[in-house]
Amino acid sequence: MPSLLPVLAPPVQTEVEANSEIHKLEKNTRRVFTEGNHDALGTTVDMGRSSLIFLVAVLWAAECGVISTKEPLGSGSCKDFKQAFDRTFSIPGEVAIMECPLLLHYFFDPAETMYNVTWYDERTGSEITELEQSIMLKKTQVWFFNVTLQQQGKYTCVVRTVNECYKQATELVVTEMTSENCVRPQRGLQRLNIHVNDLLACPLRKYLASVDSPSIQWYKNCELLQEDEKFGPNKDMLNIIKVNHDDAGFYTCKMTFRLAGVIREMAETIECEVKEEQLMKPRMIEPINEIIKLERGSSFRKDCVIEVQGKGISTVDMIWTVLLESDEELISRNTSHRIHQEPMKESRTEDGYHVVRTLSLSAVSEEDFYLNFTCVVFSTRGHSSGQITLVPADPNLLLPLGLLLGSVALLFVTGVLLCTIFKVELALWVRTVFPFIYKTTDGDGKQYDAYIAYPRVLEGSSEKAEIFAMSTLPQVLEGQYGYKLFILGRDGLPGEAVVDVVQDALSRCRRLLLLYTASSLCSPEAQEWAEQQTGLYCALVENSMSVVLLELEEIRDPLRLPHSVRLLKDKQGALQAWKRRKRWAFWDGKSERVTSLEPSARFWREVRYHMPVRGKAKQRNWFSF
Structure with a gap:
């Protein structure tokens, strides 16, 4: 007995190892019993009994090892x-x-x-x-x-x-077989559509890839079905040609295969019903060979939509695949993947079924472009497919084009505003920098650039206009800018008739500058004076020469002006020497008024703008080079 103690406490073994050891020990036990019975010597019998006791102890220890390694069923963590x-x-x-x-x-x-x-x-x-x-x-x-x-x-x-x-x-x-017509106790139900070719699917077809050398045979009521005009190729799908009511019954598909070197078999029975209702072949609605432009990194979803018309039980299956290096691969159904297909959605309509399955790309990458993603639809009435191809989107030119057009419009508006606001300054700058683009005034038959006219009627009424005409204008226009002016009273000969002098002088002048104040041209005497100047009247009314109105004071009642002067002012305006423009945008005061003898610099620029341009085109012919 002391010699058995080490055996009673064996090392823990796995269940597989322990059971294998038990089989070996049982075999040795039977051998010992056989040998012990055929041995006539007492010594041999004693040895057999000792071996038997030893083996029983070993078996008990091995069984204890197996039990100790068993994991309890239904662990709480599962x-x-x-x-x-x-x-x-x-x-x-x-x-x-x-x-x-x-x-x-x-x-x-x-x-x-x-x-x-x-x-x-x-x-x-x-x-x-x-x-x-x-x-x-x-x-x-x-x-x-x-x-x-x-x-x-x-x-x-x-x-x-x-x-x-x-x-x-x-x-x-x-369950034991009890039927005499080879019908198994449990069976599945499948329906066939009458008057058309239809299929019965063997339930064992899902095991074909798991066994070696599989073959399937079809039976109807224990009779083996052969391929003929009624039954097509009888593999995993039994094709029944022109289904009629007699085709209803029990069909058995038996699969024979080799597994672990042994030929084995299994079978399933199908209860077949023939129905008047039938479904048509699935019709692909979308996609239909579409080319879709996408930007890199954008998300994309595409529905595969089919329509099955008719009545009956839908047996449609729909999958998305992608062609990679000439091999068609199934799109993953795991929604956590970047590219996956969502579960199929089937809804009933008045005419049949509406089935949708969505392809989803969370972020389009470069490797997705130019691949053919195909939606394949299977049913007992046939199959259909449609595919899409993803290509890179064209560059978005709308934004650059919009920016370009906006910039051009902004530049145009800015240019128009600048030209409107700084028209006078720009024109004077161009005349100064590019005088050769203007025609010269030499040889036009004119002696003076401007005729200066102002009313001289009542004492004191035209004093400001006379001072401005006789002193201020000559100092600026003649002294600073070199214009030649004709001023009545300064340049005429003594004793000449005023009418003759006015007509002759106006014919030799290129411009007429009419100076007036609030009192000098608004009195009846001043209006009479203006009408007496025949040449002045023709220039004002008949537009025989360019006239520039110089308003030295603010005219509060324009209706008091002569009719001809009022029309001309309404048409082209007057240069107002009494007004100075705002210099700062935040200055809320009215326009600053100055004396007529000290006009603003802008007033003088406007006067120069209306004076004749003395170009140099004849002195320098640029086209001769």
């Missing part, structure tokens, strides 16, 4: 989704495949997240392993190679990641 509605049906002796009911892509991205799947038998609480040769674990599936009635029950699928744990139960239903 999120429990209870039992799934879908169940797995099978019959004894066939292969049964139980799929984990948890939809992993709703919780995480299986392609990018490390996870493991563990199955538990709810009846015993133990973990399902591959120790039994009739069970195989494959990704999220449990394969029962030779399912029995004893394996019927509930099983729990537990999915673990580094940080999360999820679990959900499903049920395996195993």
Whole structure:
């Protein structure tokens, strides 16, 4: 007995290792019993009994090791989704495949997240392993190679990641065959449309990629269906040509395949109904080979919209794909990805169904351009597709063009305002800098640049005008700027008739400058004087020469002016020597008034602006070079 103590406390083993060791020990035990029974010597029997005691102790220790490593079912840290509605049906002796009911892509991205799947038998609480040769674990599936009635029950699928744990139960239903026409106890329902070619889909087609050398055969009431004028190629989809009421019944698809070197089989029965109602082929509404211009970095969403007319149960499936290096790849359904497709939305209409699935790009990158994104629609009545191509958007010229036009308009308005405000200054500057662009006044038959006229009637009434005409004007225009003026009373010969002098002088002058004050030209005597000057009257009324009005004082009652002068003032205005413009914008006072003998500098610029231009075009011919 002391020699067994080390055996009773073995190191902890995994369940797989312990069970494997148990199988080996059981085999050795049977061998010892056999050898002990055939040995006639007492010594041999004693050795067999000692070995038996030793092996029993080892088996008990190994079983304790297995139990100690079992993880309790339904750990509190796992999120429990209870039992799934879908169940797995099978019959004894066939292969049964139980799929984990948890939809992993709703919780995480299986392609990018490390996870493991563990199955538990709810009846015993133990973990399902591959120790039994009739069970195989494959990704999220449990394969029962030779399912029995004893394996019927509930099983729990537990999915673990580094940080999360999820679990959900499903049920395996195993039922004996009782029907004489090969109809299985459980079956799915599919409907065919009458008078058209329609398809029955084998429920086992989803396992084709998981097995080796698969082949499918179709049966109707235990009779093998052969390809003929009624039934098309009988692979995973049974094509029934020109469906009629006789095609209703029970169809069984049996899949034969090789797994783990052994040929196995499984089958499913479909209850087929023939209906008068039928759905038409899906009609693609959008997209239809569209080219869409986008800016880099912008978000983009595109709906794939189809319409299915008719009545019945919709079997439409819609997916978005993208062509990458001649391979068509499925767009991810994970909404956290930059490029993904959203869940399909189906709504009922008066004429049939309206189905939409949206392609979403959170930020368009350079690699997305010139790729063909295709929306493919499948149904039992046929399929259709439409694609879009993303290209870089043209440069946005609206903003630069708007800025350019705005700048041009601003420059134009600014130029017009400047020309309006500084028209006089600009004109004088051009005359000074570019005199050769103006014609010279030499040879035009005129002797004087301007004729200075002012009324001299009553004593004191024209004193200001006379002082301005005889003193101020000559000092500025003749002394500073070199103009030649004719002033009546200064340049006429003594004893000449005034009318003759006026007419002769006006004919030799290029301008007429008429000076007046509030009193000098508003009295009846002054008006009579103006009418007596025949030449002056012709210049004012008949526009025989350019006339410039120089207003030395403010005229509060314009109606007192002579009619000819009033018309001329209304037409072209008068240069007001008595007014000075504001110098500062914040000065709220009225325009400053000055004496008529000291006009502002702007007044003199305006006078020069209206005086004849003395160009130099004849002295310098620029086109001769």
